[in-house]
Amino acid sequence: MGVAHAAEESADAFIKRMSTETLDTIKADKALRNGDVSKIIQLVDSKVMPNVNFKRMTALATGPAWRKATPEQQKRLQDEFKLLLVRTYSGALSQVSDQSVVVKPLRPGQDDKNLVVNTEVRGKGDPIQLDYRLEKTPGEGAGWMIFDLNVLGVWLIENYRSQFTKEINAGGIDALINSLAERNKANAQKS
Structure with a gap:
């Protein structure tokens, strides 16, 4: 898909395309379906992470302390947080079998800097609520970037911010x- 097309793609179409491509890749690859964590991490890195404003996500989860951190601390924090999220997301992806993603209609009147796309992952059992908070990025490589996720009613940034604040205060x-x-070391030993 060309850059011009990506910039014009609606937020809901973008989420549907990204989700479907990711699920189709998993369904076509036995190692991914069997929970091969290193392959799942490669998939997340190639299909999902380019569409995530990870610096904003980390800054929001860290809160006011982010601005006081040195550039090196910010980079290390971003790297460790990304690894934690990729491993968390990988666990969910290794459970994929016959799921499909249903994107719900966008609520009207949303701002391009904080737009929510609601989806349901459907398969066996109850549908799983998975919502994305997005921003539209201008300029070269313009398009939609994810900066927060809501899984089963819990926004990722809110969830981590309280944990991170406790650690920073301590x-x-x-x-x-x-x-x-x-x-991350403990999680790597489990997989």
């Missing part, structure tokens, strides 16, 4: 970075 940004790194 020991500062470095304590939060170290805590995330330890959690």
Whole structure:
């Protein structure tokens, strides 16, 4: 898809396309369906992460302390948070079998800087609510970028912000970075 086309794509069409491409890739690859974490991480990195404003997501989850962090601390925090989210998302993706994504109609009058697209992942069992908070990015490579997710009624940024605030209050940004790194090491040993 060309850049000009991507810039004109509606937010709901963008989410439908990205979700469908990701699910189709999983369904076609036995290693992905069997929960091969390294392959799932590659898939998330190639299909999902280019569509995520990860700096904004990390800054929002970190709260006011983000602005006080050094550029190096911000980068480390972003890297550890991304790994945590990719591994969390990977666990869900390894459960994919016959699911499909249904995008609900957009609520009218939303702002392009904070637009919510509501979806349901349908398959066996109850549908799973998965909502995306998006912003439209201008300029070269313009298009929609995800900066928050709502899974089963819980917004990711709100959820992590309370955890991150506790860590920062207890020991500062470095304590939060170290805590995330330890959690990522523990998760890597499980997989």
